[in-house]
Amino acid sequence: MDITSYVSGITANISNQTAAKSIPASTVGQGYIDLANLTKTNIESVNALATGNTLALSGATTANTLSITNLQTSVSGLSSTVTGFTAQIAAKVNTSAILVTGKNLLNPADLNVAVGYYLAGSGALTSNSTYNTSGFIPVTSGQTYTASPSVRFWEWYTAASTGSSISISAFTLTNATLTAPSTANYCRVTYNNSTWSTSQFELGSSATTFAAYGNQIISSLIPSATIADGSVTTSKLVTGAVTPLQTNFIQKGSNLFNILDPDCAISFFVNYTTGVLTASSGSYNTTGYIPVSAGQQYTMSDKHQIAYYNASKVYVSGDNSTGTTQTVPTGAAYVRCSVSTPNWSVFMFNTGSTALPYTAFQYQLQGVNGELITTQAAPIADASITPQKTTFLQKSNNLFNISDPNCAISYFVAYNTGILTAASGSYNTTGYIPVVPGQQYTMSDKHQIAYYNLNQVYISGDNSSTGTTQTVPSGAAYVRCSVSTPNWLQFMFNTGATLLPYVGFQYQLLSPDNGTVSAPNPGMAYPANLYLLGGYQNTIYFQHTVEKWKPYNFTSRIEGNALFINESNKVRITNPVTEGTVTANLYDDNFNIAASKSLNFLIGSQTKNNGTVNIITIGDSWSYNGSYLAKAVALCPALVTNGTRHPYSATTLNAEARGGWALNDYFTAFGTPNFGFTPFMQPADPYKYWGSTEFWSQASTAITTNYFYGNYVNASGFSSSTGLRLSPATNDMMYDSTAAALKVYNGTSWVTTTATTSTFTFNFAKYRSVWGITQPNVVTIMLGINDFVNCTTKAAAITAFAAYKTQMDTVIASVHADSPAAKFVIMIPPTFVGNPDNDSGNFTARLSFIYWQIRKLLIDTYDNRQSELIYVVDAGSAVDPDYGFVANYEVPFQDYTNANNTNPATPVVETRKVITNSPHPSNQGYAQVGVVLSAFIQKTRA
Numbered sequence: 001m002d003i004t005s006y007v008s009g010i011t012a013n014i015s016n017q018t019a020a021k022s023i024p025a026s027t028v029g030q031g032y033i034d035l036a037n038l039t040k041t042n043i044e045s046v047n048a049l050a051t052g053n054t055l056a057l058s059g060a061t062t063a064n065t066l067s068i069t070n071l072q073t074s075v076s077g078l079s080s081t082v083t084g085f086t087a088q089i090a091a092k093v094n095t096s097a098i099l100v101t102g103k104n105l106l107n108p109a110d111l112n113v114a115v116g117y118y119l120a121g122s123g124a125l126t127s128n129s130t131y132n133t134s135g136f137i138p139v140t141s142g143q144t145y146t147a148s149p150s151v152r153f154w155e156w157y158t159a160a161s162t163g164s165s166i167s168i169s170a171f172t173l174t175n176a177t178l179t180a181p182s183t184a185n186y187c188r189v190t191y192n193n194s195t196w197s198t199s200q201f202e203l204g205s206s207a208t209t210f211a212a213y214g215n216q217i218i219s220s221l222i223p224s225a226t227i228a229d230g231s232v233t234t235s236k237l238v239t240g241a242v243t244p245l246q247t248n249f250i251q252k253g254s255n256l257f258n259i260l261d262p263d264c265a266i267s268f269f270v271n272y273t274t275g276v277l278t279a280s281s282g283s284y285n286t287t288g289y290i291p292v293s294a295g296q297q298y299t300m301s302d303k304h305q306i307a308y309y310n311a312s313k314v315y316v317s318g319d320n321s322t323g324t325t326q327t328v329p330t331g332a333a334y335v336r337c338s339v340s341t342p343n344w345s346v347f348m349f350n351t352g353s354t355a356l357p358y359t360a361f362q363y364q365l366q367g368v369n370g371e372l373i374t375t376q377a378a379p380i381a382d383a384s385i386t387p388q389k390t391t392f393l394q395k396s397n398n399l400f401n402i403s404d405p406n407c408a409i410s411y412f413v414a415y416n417t418g419i420l421t422a423a424s425g426s427y428n429t430t431g432y433i434p435v436v437p438g439q440q441y442t443m444s445d446k447h448q449i450a451y452y453n454l455n456q457v458y459i460s461g462d463n464s465s466t467g468t469t470q471t472v473p474s475g476a477a478y479v480r481c482s483v484s485t486p487n488w489l490q491f492m493f494n495t496g497a498t499l500l501p502y503v504g505f506q507y508q509l510l511s512p513d514n515g516t517v518s519a520p521n522p523g524m525a526y527p528a529n530l531y532l533l534g535g536y537q538n539t540i541y542f543q544h545t546v547e548k549w550k551p552y553n554f555t556s557r558i559e560g561n562a563l564f565i566n567e568s569n570k571v572r573i574t575n576p577v578t579e580g581t582v583t584a585n586l587y588d589d590n591f592n593i594a595a596s597k598s599l600n601f602l603i604g605s606q607t608k609n610n611g612t613v614n615i616i617t618i619g620d621s622w623s624y625n626g627s628y629l630a631k632a633v634a635l636c637p638a639l640v641t642n643g644t645r646h647p648y649s650a651t652t653l654n655a656e657a658r659g660g661w662a663l664n665d666y667f668t669a670f671g672t673p674n675f676g677f678t679p680f681m682q683p684a685d686p687y688k689y690w691g692s693t694e695f696w697s698q699a700s701t702a703i704t705t706n707y708f709y710g711n712y713v714n715a716s717g718f719s720s721s722t723g724l725r726l727s728p729a730t731n732d733m734m735y736d737s738t739a740a741a742l743k744v745y746n747g748t749s750w751v752t753t754t755a756t757t758s759t760f761t762f763n764f765a766k767y768r769s770v771w772g773i774t775q776p777n778v779v780t781i782m783l784g785i786n787d788f789v790n791c792t793t794k795a796a797a798i799t800a801f802a803a804y805k806t807q808m809d810t811v812i813a814s815v816h817a818d819s820p821a822a823k824f825v826i827m828i829p830p831t832f833v834g835n836p837d838n839d840s841g842n843f844t845a846r847l848s849f850i851y852w853q854i855r856k857l858l859i860d861t862y863d864n865r866q867s868e869l870i871y872v873v874d875a876g877s878a879v880d881p882d883y884g885f886v887a888n889y890e891v892p893f894q895d896y897t898n899a900n901n902t903n904p905a906t907p908v909v910e911t912r913k914v915i916t917n918s919p920h921p922s923n924q925g926y927a928q929v930g931v932v933l934s935a936f937i938q939k940t941r942a
Contacts, residue, residue, distance in 0.1 A: 100215065106147075106189070106201040107213045109455060110135030112160070116405045118190040119153040122668055123165030127790060129408040132196045136160035136186040144179045148200050148207035150192035151176040156184040158758065159354045163664060163803070175207045183756060193408065194420050197458060251364045256290050256298075257337075257349040258361040263288030269338035272318030275307035285344045289313055289334035299325045299355045301348040301806075302339045308332035325353045353758070357802040393507045399433050399441075400481075400493040401505040405792065406431030412482035418450035418458030428488045432456055432478035442469045442499045444492040447482035469497050523547040524556070524586045524595040525856040527828070527863045527872040531935035532576040533635065534605045538931060541570045544831040544877035546586060547852050555587045558599070569881070576603050604938030609637035613937060614774050616642050616656060618666070618781040618811075622829070623657035626650030627923040628875075631930025636937045642774050644679050646711040649923065651704060659707055662787040663807050669735075669760040677712075680814075682766040683759050687733045687744065690770070693723030694737035714771065724750060762810050765818035775822075778937065779815050781808075782827035782875060784854050785919055792846065797853040805861060812870060823869050823940060826862050827933070830876035831855050833919030844918060851876075873936045875929045884925025887913045 107113075112135030119133055120126040131152055139145060139156075147154060150173045156166040166181055173192055180187070191199040198210045268277040269284040277286060284304055292298060292308075300306075306326065307318040311333040319326060328335070339347045350356045411420040412427040420429060427447055435441060435451075443449075446468045450461040454477045462470060472479070483491045494500045524546050532538040542556035557566055560583045564573040579601055586595040613636065617623050626647020633639050633653060643654040656679070658665065669681040669689070677691045677699075690696075695709070696718035702709035709715075717726055725732060728745040733753070736743045743750040767773065787804055791797040812824050831852045836844050855876065863872045879885075889911035896910075921928075 102211055102214050103202045103208065104200045104211045104213045105137050105145075105203075106134050106199055107137075108196070108199075109213075112136055112188075115196075116193075116408075119155045119168060119188060121155075121165075121168050122664070123155065123157065123162035124664075125162075125790070127405070127792075129406075129411065130193055131190050132193050132199075133190045134188050134199075134201065136188060137201055139180045139184055139187050141180045141182045141184055143203060144177060144205045145187070146175060146177045146202055146204055146207050147189045147191070148175040148210075149198065150174070150195040151189060152192065153190040154178055155188050156181055157186040157188070158183050159352045159356075160186050161354055161356055163667070164354055177205050183758065193411075197418065253359055253362040253364055254350045254356045255348050255359050255361050256351070257287055257347055259345070259347075260361075261288030267341075270305055270307045270318075270336045272305040272307055272320045275309060275315030275318060275336070280338075282341060284338045284340055287335075287337045287339065287347075287349070289336060290349060292328045292332060292335050294328050294330050294332055296351065297325055297327050297353045298335075299348075299350055299353060300337055301346070301355060301358065302337075302343040304338035304340060306335055306337045309334040309336070324355065355806060357799075357806060396503050396506045397494045397500045398492050398503050398505050399495070400430055400491055401433075402489070402491075403505075403792070404431030413448055413450045413461075413480045415448040415450055415461030415463045418452060418461060418480070423482075425485060427482045427484055430479075430481045430483065430491070430493070432480060433493060435472045435476060435479050437472050437474050437476055439495065440469055440471050440497045441479075442494055442497060443481055444468070444490070444499055444502070445481075445483045445487040447484060449479055449481045451476035452478040452480070468499070523852075523856060524584065524597065525852065525859050526584055526597050526599055527859050527874050528598075529600045529602050529872075530874060531932060531939055532573055532601055532603050533931055533935035533938065534577065534603045535575055536606065536635070536931060538573045538576065538878075538935070539570050539880070539928070540573075540874075540877050541832070541879065541881055542877075543569060543848075543881045544852075544855070544879070545584070547849070547856075555591075556584065557587065558582050558584050573601070576601065579603050602935075602939050604935040604940075606635060606934075606938060607637075608938050608941055610941055612638045612640055613778060613941060614640050614642055614776045615778045615780065615937070616773070616776045618656045618779070618783070620657065620661045620783055620786055621659035621920060622782060622785065622926065622929070623655055624648060624659045625920070625923070625926050626653060626655070626657075627926030628929035628933060629653055629655060631927040632933045632937065635930065635934035639937065640774070642776060644713050644771050644773075646704070646713065648705060648707070648711060651711060654713060660786060661783070663781075663783045663804055663811075664787070666811075667762060667807055679771055680762050680764065680767045681760045682763040682770065683733060683755055684761075686731045687755065688729075688731060688766065688770045689733045689760070690718075690725050692735040692737050695723065696725075697721065697723035762807075762814050764811075764814040768818065775819050776815075777821070777942075778823045778825060779819070780825040780827055780873075780933065781811065782829055784829040784851070784858075785833070788850055788854050789847065791850045794849075794853050797850050798857070801854060801857045805857075808862075816869065821869070823871055825871045825873050825933075825936065826858060827873050827875040827929075828855050828858055828877075830879050830919070830921075832876075832879075832881045847919065871936065871940070873932060875932050878928045878932045879921050879925045880928065884921045884928060885918065886916045886920075886922045888916055890914050 114125050114133040116127060116129045116131070117125040117133050118128050118131035125133060133153075136157060151171045152173060153168055153170055154176060155168040158164040158166060164186075166184055169176075169178060176189075189201060200207065200210050202208060265277050265286040267280055267282050267284070268286050269280045270276070270286045271278050289309060301324070303322065303324045305318065305320045308316040308329055310316055310331055313334060316332050317329050326335075337347075337349065346358050348356065348358045408420050408429040410423050410425050410427070411429050412423045413419070413429045414421055432452060446466075447464050448461065449470065451459045451473055453459055453475055456478060459476050460473055470479075481491075481493065490502050492499065492502045526545055530540065540558070546556055558564060558571045559566075560581070564571050564576075564582075582599050582601060584597045584599055585593050588594045615632075617629055623629065624645075624647055626649045629641060629647060630650040630653060633641065641653040641655060643656040645655060645657060647653055647655055647657055658678075666678045666680055668678060677695050679691075682689050696715065697720055699709040699712045699715040700718045700720040700723075702712075702715070704710045718724065719726055723737070724734060725745075728750070730745060730747045732745040733755070734743055734750070735741075736750070736752075739752070741752045742755055744753040744755075745751075768775065784804075788797055788800055791800055808826070815822055815824055829851065832848050833844055833851065859872060862870055865871075891911055
């Protein structure tokens with residue numbers, strides 16, 4: 001190593017250099033910049049020199065080693081200081097000590113920041129333009145933190161995942177201080193949108209002066225002398241030696257498994273006892289060497305055999321147990337995992353004890369301001385290419401997107417601060433519209449506007465005193481515009497000095513010669529099998545099956561069999577007798593077939609009866625209504641319902657139904673007392689969990705019609721005053737809501753336990769054991785209305801479905817582990833959830849578009865898996881979109897009488913249909929679902 005190239009001045013009379021050398025601070029600064037700009041680096045390690053060792057001389061051609069003994073003889077005094085000198089260099093050029101994160105831990109550029117959302121409990125987000133919510137901020141248990149200045153909600157998490165929520169606290173828009181719980185590793189904080197640009201999250205018990213998020217150099221740690229400017233050059237470094245692991249600006253994504261790793265072994269499994277690969281005849285593949293840390297927990301989505309290796313990739317140990325979460329043994333540096341072939345393309349291996357939603361292997365590039373830029377080693381992820389990156393999608397003249405989630409209704413933007421201010425309904429503010437410095441833009445309405453840089457930090461603004469044409473200032477990348485409420489729906493913002501005619505925000509698809517072309521046809525989604533009930537009228541409504549892109553330009557038909565009658569919006573099959581294959585066709589406005597699918601009509605006979613069929617129904621308010629379950633019981637001989645709750649309109653039946661619930665709620669051990677109780681989440685043996693005391697104290701006294709507490713089968717077994725179980729057994733467990741602690745019955749009294757909800761898992765077998773539920777022949781699940789109601793785009797629905805699928809797969813596996821012969825039925829929820837004219841104001845057009853995406857994802861994921869006893873039943877398309885929902889008939893407006901001109905004495909009052917209680921159908925609409933369920937049960941009875 002050529003020391004003269006690294007330390008300026010050392011060659012001058014080296015025999016006299018017995019004191020530790022100092023290095024100028026300016027030199028360290030330039031050296032750090034040079035290091036950061038290098039594309040290939042490998043810092044040579046510093047070795048302590050002892051008697052008899054040799055020192056490699058970089059660039060030497062002959063005799064390139066020098067004995068330390070000789071060096072001591074010829075260089076006076078060097079032997080006593082050389083070790084300390086090299087150690088000093090190593091310590092002083094330690095960028096991790098010099099460069100640290102600033103006091104403000106809130107990174108506004110974090111990918112998980114949710115602009116226009118607040119925390120709503122259980123880790124969920126709810127849309128509201130008044131608030132913004134931070135990403136997952138790392139915290140240390142026991143440490144005290146302060147959020148300022150305008151705080152609304154604060155939630156703790158065990159992992160950077162919405163499913164790992166611990167608790168939430170609410171505040172009244174003021175500085176807030178909390179201490180991290182013992183199980184907390186992350187937190188998220190909701191701030192008021194108006195103070196977002198000055199929001200801060202810091203360590204300590206009091207708020208200090210605001211500082212922007214970013215790294216800081218600790219000047220006191222910079223020595224007075226350092227590496228000379230420009231002394232570390234590319235030639236000094238070994239080519240390819242700097243990997244992403246040696247940088248502080250490249251981070252791995254959640255998934256540590258790289259499917260493109262050349263060490264992946266296709267059709268081989270790894271032997272857990274030897275670490276040797278063995279041929280698997282196509283059943284398994286094995287990952288490459290995934291780097292791991294000893295003592296760290298990791299979770300994998302699929303588990304066969306795994307083997308650990310040391311840093312030299314020599315086998316250490318292995319595991320073949322069923323647990324998908326593993327703690328890395330001492331001495332291990334790598335792991336290889338055998339993965340079943342069907343799960344290979346979606347195999348997930350992530351840090352921590354919680355399975356995260358699938359993402360492809362990728363590296364995240366951190367920008368100079370802490371923002372994350374994703375780059376992938378795996379194929380490009382879905383929806384990762386935006387229209388701006390294409391040559392064939394062109395924006396319309398209007399650059400204002402009224403559907404931008406950053407639009408702020410009833411707020412104006414202050415031109416001198418860029419902060420949103422309540423406008424009492426007079427104004428709305430656009431999202432961040434991309435603009436180009438020096439370019440002119442014209443708007444159709446002008447109040448106040450504000451410009452921001454690439455990080456959406458305020459630069460400057462302009463008030464209403466100047467014109468509607470503006471030139472973008474230097475440094476600006478975005479603009480937000482306040483628009484008067486009457487002009488909001490027709491607001492135009494276009495490039496140039498002339499206002500153009502109004503058009504909506506949209507993208508146009510360009511042909512190769514830059515001519516516009518028509519949009520692609522919408523999709524059509526059916527499962528392969530449609531179940532019909534013999535001796536009964538069955539109906540399939542097309543509006544549920546077609547993607548709501550251009551719903552009125554496309555015509556659906558089912559063709560190829562005389563078994564049915566086609567109508568304009570449905571196919572009606574009365575008293576089906578003969579099974580057969582038909583074709584569903586979708587015609588465009590030129591009557592060309594835009595999409596087509598072959599379907600099987602399968603018929604279940606009403607009279608078939610081979611003994612009792614036990615069914616457990618899991619669902620939300622559609623199931624809690626009970627009408628479709630009651631219809632199935634009326635149509636299916638010997639159908640017995642099971643569960644811990646009576647549906648409110650069928651109180652002689654049993655089910656597992658909770659109004660307002662999503663699938664994730666069934667995975668929340670405690671939930672909120674007024675929201676319901678999940679019986680499936682159970683701790684490890686020998687404990688049995690019976691729920692929370694606050695819930696049961698309410699449920700034991702609730703009238704049967706109470707939506708949240710009513711109709712629980714076992715409510716009488718709990719004290720109305722304490723909520724505790726009246727006849728407990730040893731190792732019974734409950735959550736004491738008053739004490740905020742888990743308690744266990746020890747045979748004589750309830751005592752606090754150290755167990756936590758992290759030990760709880762979805763356990764269908766223990767659910768049946770605790771609550772005395774009969775083993776089922778059929779388990780149905782119909783959820784999704786509440787799971788995806790807040791998705792506003794197709795991309796958001798696809799992302800949300802990944803987590804939904806993970807939990808659905810867990811439910812299926814748990815059911816089949818307990819009841820291997822049970823048929824697991826995924827009932828597709830409806831796509832159409834009521835006419836756009838509805839008294840709740842629901843945006844049903846968008847909901848229908850989102851729910852169709854979920855319909856297709858469910859079919860693509862779970863259809864044609866009958867060999868695994870997994871069935872898809874199309875319940876949603878059975879509900880009449882017009883007459884299956886409750887409606888009021890109203891006059892168009894208050895003073896409307898429609899006087900009869902020919903006979904004014906006898907006015908004719910016309911009314912219009914308005915859906916009530918959307919997205920819930922009428923009892924008759926629910927009963928239509930029951931017909932489809934009955935057809936499935938009768939067709940598949942053993």
